Amino acid sequence: MIIELTTEDYQKLLEDAQERFPTEACGLVAGLKEDDKIEVKAVYPMANLDESAEHFTLDPKEQFKVVKEIRTEGYQLIGNYHSHPATPARPSAEDKKLAYDQDALYFIFSLQDEPVLKAFEIEDHKEVTELKIELV
């Protein structure tokens, strides 16, 4: 399984992470799922209710609104993203503990050194699988 991400959406994620630094940026990712690839079609920066450099929580009210927008566009909810302002691009213990949606992909943008974006599946709050992101 490969994830296709446009350079425009990559840039949008990067700018969101950098502009909100040191607060964690977060939002939803939408696109189209096929058998062998996932095509990201849109990313939606959203409020971080925690306004924290170490945590994020999406606002359910905003989530409902964005999910309906995604549906109207004809896309599927692919997952969410958040930034790690000062730690690597891998799921933390908290990320795994709070990964309740088994169908979601979890994108993490690290700004620890050079910006690094990675995407993961998280199963049963412990099994982490990284998926390859291809910029198109």
Next chain:
Amino acid sequence: MKIKVNGEEVEFETELTVSELLEKEDVEMPDMVSVELNGEILDRKDFATQVVEDGGQVEFLYFMGGGTGHELYRRTA
């Protein structure tokens, strides 16, 4: 009766509560789900008693949060 669940029409034989609906939708952790019924976000304590009527529109989504903190922290919606 027919209701819409996350935008898709679903048919049930009888009316059902939100809790029953979440169970039928294979939601394993209803405590970590937010539910909107006919445009209004429900209080989680009402899931067991709130009935979804014919023509109802239900949206549900999982809590999404996380972070880099060393200690587990969670805001309960």
